[in-house]
Amino acid sequence: MSPHRHHDVLIVGGGNAGISLAAKLRRDRCRDVAVVDPKQTHEYRPLLSWVAGGFATLDDLRRPQADVIPDGVRWYPDRVVAVEPERSLVRLAGGEEITCTDLVICPGSQVDWDAIPGSEAAVATPYASTSYLPEHAPDTWTMLSSLTSGRAVFVISDRHVPCAPVGLKPLFLAADHWRATGVLGDVEIELLVEGDRLVDLDRADRELRAAAEDFGVRVRTATTVESVDASSRTLRVRSAGGSEDLHYDALYLAPPHRAPDWVAESGLDAPGSEGFVAVDPHTLQHVAYPTVWGLGDVATVDALPSGGALRKQVPVVARNIAARRTGKPMRRYDGYSIGPVTTSRTHLLLAEFDRDRRPEPTVAFPDLVRPRRSTFLFDRYVEPQVYWHRLLTGHVS
Ligand SMILES: Cc1cc2nc3c(=O)[nH]c(=O)nc-3n(C[C@H](O)[C@H](O)[C@H](O)COP(=O)(O)OP(=O)(O)OC[C@H]3O[C@@H](n4cnc5c(N)ncnc54)[C@H](O)[C@@H]3O)c2cc1C
CATH class of the missing domain: 3.50.50.60 (FAD/NAD(P)-binding domain)
Structure with a gap:
């Protein structure tokens, strides 16, 4: 021995x-x-x-x-x-x-590329990316910010994706960028969500759908991407209505994990x-x-x-x-879990809920489910400091 x-x-x-x-x-x-x-x-x-x-x-x-x-x-x-x-x-x-x-x-x-055949080959091209791996996250912004027309497809799996609702952050940050640069009308935005809602809290789900509507996003829930063909830039998509092929000019994936x-x-x-x-x-x-x-x-x-x-x-x-x-x-x-989601390049909402999808806000006031500028700044600039100096030092109770 x-x-x-x-x-x-x-x-x-x-x-x-x-x-x-x-x-x-x-x-x-x-x-x-x-x-x-x-x-x-x-x-x-x-x-x-x-x-x-x-x-x-x-x-x-x-x-x-x-x-x-x-x-x-x-x-x-x-x-x-x-x-x-x-x-x-x-x-x-x-x-x-x-x-x-x-x-x-x-x-x-870890990311399970095999769960969507063709997805790993797709993110090796300039037309598809993910924020779920550090080697791809910067390319995601390059891809989204350089798009000026065509179809942008955002895919959120519900198979073990860490903090899945944050997959919507790149969508709203990009949509607001397209609006600011005057090309929003030329970009067709599709959101394909595998689950039955955008986040597991009713009121936050409604807020996110309203924000999506404001940017002209077509939201499809209970929709699964079965495969990706990188060469023709086509997704094979399945929903209750059947299967179809969907062309993309830019593809963002919050991919299944295992x-x-x-x-x-x-x-x-x-x-x-x-x-x-x-x-x-x-x-x-x-x-x-x-x-x-x-x-x-x-x-x-x-x-x-x-x-x-x-x-x-x-x-x-x-x-x-x-x-x-x-x-x-x-x-x-x-x-208890959370979903902090930007709804624009200035505002963010924070959904906090338990496993029965009941609200579990950390603070009673203000209402953090309403998109706020202060929550946006907190999530981007204060939360990282809380992480390094409080969470990683065991200040949890
Ligand atoms: C893109 C993205 C955005 C996110 N946004 C948010 C957010 O806004 N808010 C939020 O609350 N959460 C968010 N999350 C989720 C959050 O980051 C995770 O829930 C959290 O990191 C999980 O911690 P963990 O320690 O379980 O796993 P990890 O943080 O993945 O750590 C696992 C560690 O285990 C190590 N390891 C793996 N295999 C082995 C092995 N065989 N032997 C030894 N060590 C091993 C790895 O090297 C790694 O360091 C996000 C996650 C991602 C990917």
Whole structure:
């Protein structure tokens, strides 16, 4: 047997979830916390939508990973390739094995190009792009801002897309740009949404539809893109009315996502979940392995995955790891999530809701579902500072 290290809490993934939890555990006086993540650069991903809308650069959202690892936390800059949950053991790509008392799985999700055949080839051309990958987000704005006529198609999948409503940010930022430059009348805007609404909160959904109407956007819900033909710039689209081909001059995709393969290969996945970690959606404890926890985009929590959701999930996991050991009652996550969506190049609305689509506003006043200039400025300029200085330092409760 190869020699291995042991930690009290081992966290797989040092993104928003993993770093926030590591910092929170340290603040709660957990002495031995380790994080595994191969990336040398940490990204504040919500700014990718702003990059795609011409309001930020990649430099604005990146910091060295070493700078965000909390003091006292051991960082393994390596990739987990397998987990043996019965032994609370993870295996790294470099061959090392690490055991732990509690194991937290939060490697996020990844773009699943195979879910829409032809989509990966399409985003390699200048006529299609996505804000969901940093290597494409700047191209999105180049593509949208240079369009002066023709058809722009925006596609929002509902298959595990992180914070899916923010896929509308590039649409509204571009539409307002087209209006300002006098070409809006020459651009036909199509919005194809796989789900049955634009956001899981009725009033916000109505606000977004009104904003879309104002820009002349044709909104189609319950509509799936089955494939893309990059050479003819054509989408194969299916809805209740049947299938059709749709030509595009510019194509934006918020594409389907999937879990890393090793989650299912390690037996941690929920049946029928396409490989996402099987946790109790209230306690975030694994349904079969009590010392294993799932957190963030990879966990099946029956709620929209988002950074906002992590503000509530992280303290739940931190508390419940301790509760499991002491036998105290566990804390519960109610499915809180958010959708901050620009409705123009000056205004933004913030939808906050629980897993039953009930409103759950953080502040009672003002009404943040109404598009506001102040919320726009907060989301673009203040929220990143909150992320680096409060969320990643474990100031969540
Ligand atoms: C374009 C875009 C815009 C968004 N906008 C918003 C927004 O406005 N508001 C909002 O609340 N949320 C937003 N989100 C969602 C938010 O960013 C995610 O919900 C959040 O980042 C999830 O955190 P996570 O830690 O679960 O996953 P991630 O942030 O993806 O982090 C996962 C980490 O795990 C690491 N990892 C992966 N595989 C392994 C492995 N095998 N071994 C070790 N480490 C591994 C990765 O390197 C990564 O660092 C947006 C997301 C995107 C992509």
